[in-house]
Amino acid sequence: MPPAKKEVRPSSRGGRARTPAFVKNLRGVKNWKEAREWLEWRGIEDIECITPDQAGVARGKMMPSKKFTSNTSLALPSAVFMMTISGGYPENSNGFSYPEDDGDLKLMPDLSTLSVVPWESDPTAQVICDLVHQDGRSVEFTPRNVLKRVVAAYEKRGLRPVVAPEIEFYLVRKNPDPDYPLTPPVGRSGRPIGGGAGYSIAGVNEFDELIDDIYHFSESQGLEIDTLIHEEGAGQLEINLRHGDPVELADQVFLFKRTIREAALKHETYATFMAKPIQGQPGSAMHIHQSIIDKKTGRNVFSDADGGETEAFGHFIGGMQKHVPNALVMFAPYVNSYRRLTQAASAPVNTKWGYDNRTVAFRVPRSDPAGRRLENRIPSSDANPYLALAASLACGLIGMSKQIAPDTAVLTTANEDEIDLPRSLLEAVDLFEADEDLKDLLGQSFAATYAAIKRAEFETFMEVISPWEREYLLLNV
Template sequence: MPAPKKEARPSKAGGRARTPAYVKNLRGVKNWKEVSDWLEWRGIEDIECITPDQAGVARGKMMPSSKFTSNTSLALPSAPFMMTISGDYPEDGNGFSYPEDDGDLKLMPDLSTLTAVPWEEDPTAQVICDLVHQDGRAVEFTPRNVLKKVVAAYEKKGLRPVVAPEIEFYLVRKNPDPDYPLTPPVGRSGRPIGGGAGYSIAGVNEFDELIDDIYHFSENQGLEIDTLIHEEGAGQLEINLRHGDPIELADQVFLFKRTIREAALKHDTYATFMAKPIQGQPGSAMHIHQSIVDRKTGKNIFSAPDGSETEAFFNFIGGMQRHVPNALVMFAPYVNSYRRLTQAASAPVNAKWGYDNRTVAFRVPRSDPAGRRVENRIPSSDANPYLALAASLACGLIGMNNGLKPDAPVLTTANADEIDLPRGLLEAVDLFEGDKELRTMLGESFAATYAAIKRAEFETFMEVISPWEREYLLLNV
């Protein structure tokens, strides 16, 4: 996009007015007056009003910036938030019913998320919106509102959750025909990328220009990347984000996914967040680091004044152990997600915890007392970040509310033992529907809608005949 205008606008007195500092903000303003100035200073022509659906896909409307600032009422039907990933709709039942009128929901822009869209040729901005009913009530079943509901439950107890997501993804060759397997891309060396390049700087350098675009696009949106590494898979990268507020970090993951896909397309490559995109290669995770601070003191409640672990720390882990298996459908939302969760792999299939143990579901990394945190290693990168954060924090809060005790920490390899998690999507939906405390904390309307969508997606998947079936069943049975 063009460089921002540097000249100051003349004042009414004929002098030169000083440019307000807020118009230079890369991300967010406070009010509609600042919006107008921010857009004008950048010469923004169009604005995308977006919100995440149940899959984390950006839904919304695009309009001229002049219309956006002219008190225009923005609305969307409820349908996009009750739709499966393939564009179908679930059947009514089990607490879910499609609204007969399919009336409009209001899009309410969160002005703190206003930022540029740096990959567009014309000067374009974007803003993330919440959804409310016509009477102003929050729409309970939309993902951003689900996360807000969980964060509010912490606030009522004088607490503030702090999170730091890590997102893995693959770069793959363009593949317009879904019948063919995905293959690793060709890097600057001119050779297809191989596996086993974990933490390899040379592996990162294979995609220097693409990664430069990721950084540039991110900087122009005010998105902070903490670190970027090459993971074990062929063409698999990981981005770590700085810790902060759950809603803000979910917004960042939502925008990062768009950003990374756009940067990859610019280089004639796909970026995919599928949990298991390539057979024989590692899956992609979205690990979530979590700590809780006291809102008054700002102190980490997982650590006592003497630096030891608190009861709240153990209760949080106890809640994770008890309820995360029931919330797995929000961490592993598709049939493909369960291909990542296999024994003897780095993706855990247990509900155990341990200190600096990467074979357990809930790892406590080495840190000083102020940085004590719990890493949830179960979520896949295909998970909606709003829902994954909401579910993980909800499980921990239930544990603290009920004083749940964890098992003893595991000191050895845990992932080759028994499987503690559901092995497939339908089993995960059943467990989710059976956990009343979890459903209540997330919202019954959301729980019924989400479960109905997942059952419908499974039925759609069952209509597809796989290559495995043609290879082994066609002539043998």
């Protein structure tokens, strides 16, 4: 939190002037002049200029705040956004070509995201940056720009998408040796946390001090948590965010992940967003609620004047049903992600939709007509929030543009039926590369880069020999 400051300070005329209101904003300023005063009022010494890479990892540079506000040019190598999760690089193939010069991309701070870094001991701030080429052109293949591209496609049609993500994650004991399985943490009771504690207040209370830090860190950054619950898994929590603009909500998820990890480390615990971190426990999802607003009227286009469903709502669902399997690599981006998508589990393995049915991929929650929305229950919490939101909104927009009719709503249990989704990372990449409508909307440069990265990650995974292989093959084959 900012240090205590007086409400007035001497003016240049010898009088007393009130502190400008904007310097007290927890999040964001309008221009560089305001940024300078905002940083000075808080006594900020350092600033982190960050941007999400393809995995959603924060990349960037740190510098003294005075240098930040002095027209300093910031840049990162383009290779940063072509790197696998393990630090490798893909081969040139299928439209992807690694730049021979590995030229710089310019970091352009988005001052509306300026906030403090509350877990740092020295006064530190952070700002999320966009990437542009040296001539000022937007970099097509960086995640924040991919989402902005999809939002712009809605705006061209006079529409404004609204989203609300829900993020599940696990708290686990520290595990310095990756050869050992993850285990649930010990709560305030002194016992390891067990499963079956869905919506348990006592389960949440096991981590009171850690959760208090999550709330305090979030409040300091101007991040608003709607609700927090204990999920079904042992030490599994879920945070729900208030609905809003897709880019702003992706920024919040990006920062929330940093915040939750830091709060957990403060309490000698790991927070993980792996899709399936513990064998035998439920996976972690990032459900996405979506509605579309007509910019002229401010009305939800999913509801007509009488409160009924519109054709646009059906077409949005139809687009999700047809194209989400092809975009699955953006919702389930790692080999581990597919361990969550199994039959009869809490995660959907189908492309069906229904009313308040949690066994289908696309659920229509109960709401009034103004709040009519569609929940995409397929994404896992390991997904890059910018890319997951971009892909989900892109699938719905293609459906509305091409007037794709949905199937009939499902009224029964659907996640025990035949699996409709790709079962592996490579299969998902193949479907992604074959969907021209999706690639055109997301950007061909991004699609080629992302597919190449995922293929390279799969090949790296295939070099690892698992405990299952040693247990069942070592002495039996």
